[in-house]
Amino acid sequence: MKFFEYEAKQVYARFDIPIPHGVLVANKEQVKDAVAKLKQPYVVKAQVLSGGRGKAGGILFADDADEAAEATAKLLEMKISGSPVHQVLVEEKLEYVKELFLSITVDRLNRTYVVLTSEAGGVEIEETAKTTPQAIIKTLVDPQLGIRDFHAMAAAQKLGYKGSQLAELTKIIAKLYQALIDSDAELVEINPLAETSDGRFVALDARLTIDDNALFRHPDYQTKAEERKGELLPQERLALQKGLAYVKLDGNIGVIGNGAGLVMATLDLINHFGGRPANFLDLGGGATLEQIDAAIEIVNSNANVKALLINILGGLTHCDVVAKAIVETAKAVGTSKPLVVRLVGTNEKEGKKILWEAGIEALDSMEQAARQAVKVAGERTPWG
Amino acid sequence: MGIIINKATKAIVQGITGTQGSYHTKLMLEYGTNITAGVTPGKGGAVVAGVPVYDTVQEAVEIHAPDASIIFVPAPFAKDAALEAIENRVRTVVVVTEHLPIKDSIKIMAYAKQNNVTVIGPNTPGIITPGECKLGIMPSNVFSKGSVGVVSRSGTLTYEIASVLSQQGFGQSTCVGVGGDMVTGLNFIEALELFRCDLQTKAVVLIGEIGGNLEELTAQYIAESGYSKPVVAYVAGRFAPAEKRMGHAGAIVMGGQGSAQSKIEAFKRAGVLVAEKPSDVAKLLGKFGVF
Numbered sequence: 001m002k003f004f005e006y007e008a009k010q011v012y013a014r015f016d017i018p019i020p021h022g023v024l025v026a027n028k029e030q031v032k033d034a035v036a037k038l039k040q041p042y043v044v045k046a047q048v049l050s051g052g053r054g055k056a057g058g059i060l061f062a063d064d065a066d067e068a069a070e071a072t073a074k075l076l077e078m079k080i081s082g083s084p085v086h087q088v089l090v091e092e093k094l095e096y097v098k099e100l101f102l103s104i105t106v107d108r109l110n111r112t113y114v115v116l117t118s119e120a121g122g123v124e125i126e127e128t129a130k131t132t133p134q135a136i137i138k139t140l141v142d143p144q145l146g147i148r149d150f151h152a153m154a155a156a157q158k159l160g161y162k163g164s165q166l167a168e169l170t171k172i173i174a175k176l177y178q179a180l181i182d183s184d185a186e187l188v189e190i191n192p193l194a195e196t197s198d199g200r201f202v203a204l205d206a207r208l209t210i211d212d213n214a215l216f217r218h219p220d221y222q223t224k225a226e227e228r229k230g231e232l233l234p235q236e237r238l239a240l241q242k243g244l245a246y247v248k249l250d251g252n253i254g255v256i257g258n259g260a261g262l263v264m265a266t267l268d269l270i271n272h273f274g275g276r277p278a279n280f281l282d283l284g285g286g287a288t289l290e291q292i293d294a295a296i297e298i299v300n301s302n303a304n305v306k307a308l309l310i311n312i313l314g315g316l317t318h319c320d321v322v323a324k325a326i327v328e329t330a331k332a333v334g335t336s337k338p339l340v341v342r343l344v345g346t347n348e349k350e351g352k353k354i355l356w357e358a359g360i361e362a363l364d365s366m367e368q369a370a371r372q373a374v375k376v377a378g379e380r381t382p383w384g
Numbered sequence: 385m386g387i388i389i390n391k392a393t394k395a396i397v398q399g400i401t402g403t404q405g406s407y408h409t410k411l412m413l414e415y416g417t418n419i420t421a422g423v424t425p426g427k428g429g430a431v432v433a434g435v436p437v438y439d440t441v442q443e444a445v446e447i448h449a450p451d452a453s454i455i456f457v458p459a460p461f462a463k464d465a466a467l468e469a470i471e472n473r474v475r476t477v478v479v480v481t482e483h484l485p486i487k488d489s490i491k492i493m494a495y496a497k498q499n500n501v502t503v504i505g506p507n508t509p510g511i512i513t514p515g516e517c518k519l520g521i522m523p524s525n526v527f528s529k530g531s532v533g534v535v536s537r538s539g540t541l542t543y544e545i546a547s548v549l550s551q552q553g554f555g556q557s558t559c560v561g562v563g564g565d566m567v568t569g570l571n572f573i574e575a576l577e578l579f580r581c582d583l584q585t586k587a588v589v590l591i592g593e594i595g596g597n598l599e600e601l602t603a604q605y606i607a608e609s610g611y612s613k614p615v616v617a618y619v620a621g622r623f624a625p626a627e628k629r630m631g632h633a634g635a636i637v638m639g640g641q642g643s644a645q646s647k648i649e650a651f652k653r654a655g656v657l658v659a660e661k662p663s664d665v666a667k668l669l670g671k672f673g674v675f
Contacts, residue, residue: 050627051639106486108596108634111493111567126639143494186486186566213633214485216460245631249623260564260631261538261593264620265662268644271623272661280624282631285521285539313540313547315509315523345523345543366544367663 001210001225004047006089008206011183015175017190018202022091027076031069035090040064043093044071050081054123058085061093094202099192100159101125101136102173104180106187113141113180115155115173121192147177168201183221184214235279235298242294244281251276253377254299254337256292257311258283262366266311269367275374278305286316292325300329300337307338309373311366314345321347323354323362330358338376342369385584386513386558387533387575388476388502389452393517396444396474397422398465399456400432404480408456408521409433415518420448441468452476454510454519462506463488470501478519479505479569483633489567496569503569507633508561509539520561530555532669533579535572536591537562537632541620545591545662552666557585564632566595572602580612587614587672589665590656592647594621595635599647603654614672617651618659619644 003011009019023034024047035042046058053059058080062068072088079085101121107114118136120128128135139155141147149170156169172193180188189207196202215222229237239246245260249267253275257263260282267277279302281295299308312322322343330339343351343362352362363369389395395412399405400422410433413419421444422432428439438444441453453474457465462481469477470492477496484506496503504511510520515529522539526547532554536542539561546559560575562568572590579585592599599619606615622644624630626637637643651658657668 106490106566108566108598109571109601111569112490130640143490144498181487184485184487211486213459213483214487217485245629247625247628247630249625257540259538259540260635261536261541261591261620262544264538264593264624264630264635265541265544265618267624268620268622269661277623280628280630284631313544315540315543316521344547365663367661 001212001215001221001228002049003208003210004049004087005045005206006047006087008208009203011179011208012176012203012206015179017172017175017179018200019206020091020094020202020204022089025072025088025090026086028069028073031072031090032065035065035068038090039092041093042068043091044068044075045089045091046075046078046080046085047087047089048080048083048085050083053080056080094194094204095197096194096202096204097197098195100195100201101191102176102193103187103189103191104177105189107140110140112143113177115139115141115147115177117155117159119159125191141177146181147174149174152177165199165201172201179208183208184211184217185209186211235301238294238298239281242291244283244291244295244298246298247280248302249277249279250304251278252304252306253373254278254302254305254308255311256281256283256295256299256308258285258287258313258317262311262313266309266366266370269370270309270374273371273374275370275377278302283317287321289321289325292322293329296325296329305337307340307373307377309369310339310341310343311369312343312345314343314347314351317346319343319345319347319351320354323351326360327354327358340369340373340376342366385582386516387578387582387585388504388558388560389511389513389517389519391516393452393519394418394420394448394450395452395454395519396420396441396448396450397435397454397456398424398441398469400424400435400437401427401430402456405456406432409435411524412518415524417517417519420450441472441474445472445474450474452478452519454478454480456480459483459485463492466492466503467495470496470499473499474501476502476504478508478510479503479563480508480510480521481505482507484565486565486567489565493567493569504560505563505568507565508563508568509542511558511560513558514556522559526550527559528555531557531584531586533557533575533582533585533588534559534591535562535575535579535588536560537564537593537634538591538620541591541662545589545618545665548663548666549589549669552670554666554669557582564634566634568634572598573605576602576605576611576615585613587616587669589669590615590617592617592619593632593635594624594630594637594644595632595642597641600650603647603650603656606656607654614669615656616659616665616668617656618662618665619647619651
């Protein structure tokens with residue numbers, strides 16, 4: 001679960017990581033009172049989860065309360081990477097001399113956390129990572145020791161600081177790691193970490209992504225995750241409730257399968273044969289009747305879908321259960337959309353028999369099924 | 385032969401009294417896997433499918449001296465189960481459990497390294513040396529004995545590809561799922577290294593997917609080490625959108641890193657044949673002759 005900037009900053013503040021003074025507002029009218037205690041001028045920032053916010057015009061500047069209110073109104077009308085803006089963070093604008101980059105994330109190869117630092121912080125960091133990767137310094141974390149102060153100091157030193165600034169930066173790195181560990185995050189990132197004109201360090205932006213699998217240890221974050229469900233598409237919400245992995249795509253062939261890799265390969269095959277998948281939906285292992293019903297409902301309710309492709313290679317998943325669900329749902333929903341089913345594996349014979357009796361032919365090969373789905377979806381396109 | 389597990393492997397099952405644990409214990413026993421004991425804290429003295437159950441791994445180790453453990457313990461308790469197996473120096477630990485927190489996986493892997501234990505998973509279908517031993521949840525009928533080593537990040541896709549391989553006469557030495565998480569134990573490079581040293585293995589199939597850069601690093605390893613056996617790869621997720629998790633916790637293109645295209649290009653540069661479709665894997669292996 002990604003945190004909004006203001007939520008990440010609340011966490012940072014608990015760990016004594018310096019952040020600018022600021023207030024969160026949800027409408028233009030709140031701004032005047034809210035900024036009364038802040039020093040002018042202001043920076044006004046749209047709260048969205050997608051990256052590239054600055055380049056998309058999601059950050060504005062204001063000299064006084066009136067301008068801040070105008071900026072807030074403007075941002076609240078915007079959509080950034082498709083997401084509407086519901087909240088705006090108004091902060092004191094700070095003068096700074098340098099933008100640093102500080103991030104702690106997971107290093108897959110070394111199976112540990114890694115601290116990434118750079119003197120070249122700011123909006124171009126992804127470009128920097130590609131063109132001059134040596135500008136980003138990597139420090140692997142010993143998982144048994146974590147980041148001790150001496151590790152943090154060594155990392156801070158590499159950014160070229162001395163004396164009290166070195167001590168301050170050391171503290172921030174160590175605290176940021178503590179924030180990551182205590183919140184079970186998979187990413188914490190400050191970009192930019194500004195060196196202000198008077199020599200302090202302040203986190204101008206803040207990212208924090210919680211490891212969804214660790215939510216059970218954090219009841220407060222779990223509540224937040226529940227609240228977030230309100231912003232999901234109805235299909236995404238149902239998928240989450242039923243323990244299905246669903247990602248909406250923009251094509252017209254609805255896809256259901258068992259196993260993440262198998263479903264990804266199915267999407268690739270559809271594309272290979274010239275079609276376009278409408279979604280990714282992984283039933284996982286050993287799906288129940290209820291889950292399969294929900295999966296069909298989710299995919300079928302997407303108006304763009306012209307044909308459904310169900311690809312099952314039964315191991316833990318039983319073909320007869322899938323077949324029953326297909327027949328039942330087809331009856332209940334009265335799906336008018338053409339259905340292509342590939343069904344092999346555990347209880348294959350029973351499954352195929354159930355489908356055959358309902359007038360549905362099950363195929364053996366996933367390639368054949370993908371080709372068939374592309375053909376069927378293509379045929380129907382001209383008539384909608 | 386094959387890698388990591390074979391006929392001689394003696395295994396225990398942690399979480400044997402649970403629904404999954406007991407179900408798969410029966411299937412593994414039917415396959416011929418030598419399962420000598422089970423462990424569930426608080427259920428010592430029980431018997432599951434003829435297998436004695438103990439409260440602790442330590443007891444099971446003292447009495448049965450297993451070389452491997454397979455873990456079916458729910459995610460919140462899986463870390464402790466793995467640490468218990470590692471502390472008792474069970475040489476191979478297969479963690480089937482899905483949804484382990486990353487922080488827990490990092491702890492497990494560090495402790496395993498310190499104790500020289502091989503961890504497979506988490507979030508893995510397990511490992512099978514066809515005709516000899518199965519430690520996992522895979523449907524055994526799609527596998528057949530032979531000389532192709534398979535290492536994969538995915539479960540069902542492995543069954544798909546193994547099934548085509550078996551039908552076309554390419555039996556397998558060992559098939560191992562490394563797991564779909566961001567942090568896993570055994571990785572592609574280590575599996576390739578083991579396959580390199582295995583006399584039964586004549587070629588290796590690598591099944592990758594989007595997320596991370598381990599495929600790229602594996603390609604680099606293949607090129608730099610002058611890998612001695614033919615390698616064929618398939619990479620799933622060519623059309624996956626960025627910043628979206630595709631089922632597996634580790635299958636995500638993030639910050640421009642981890643795309644299928646980047647992995648495919650890296651493999652091709654390293655001289656690895658890359659299959660366009662799952663069924664092409666067998667065709668590409670055919671180019672290296674019959675083995």
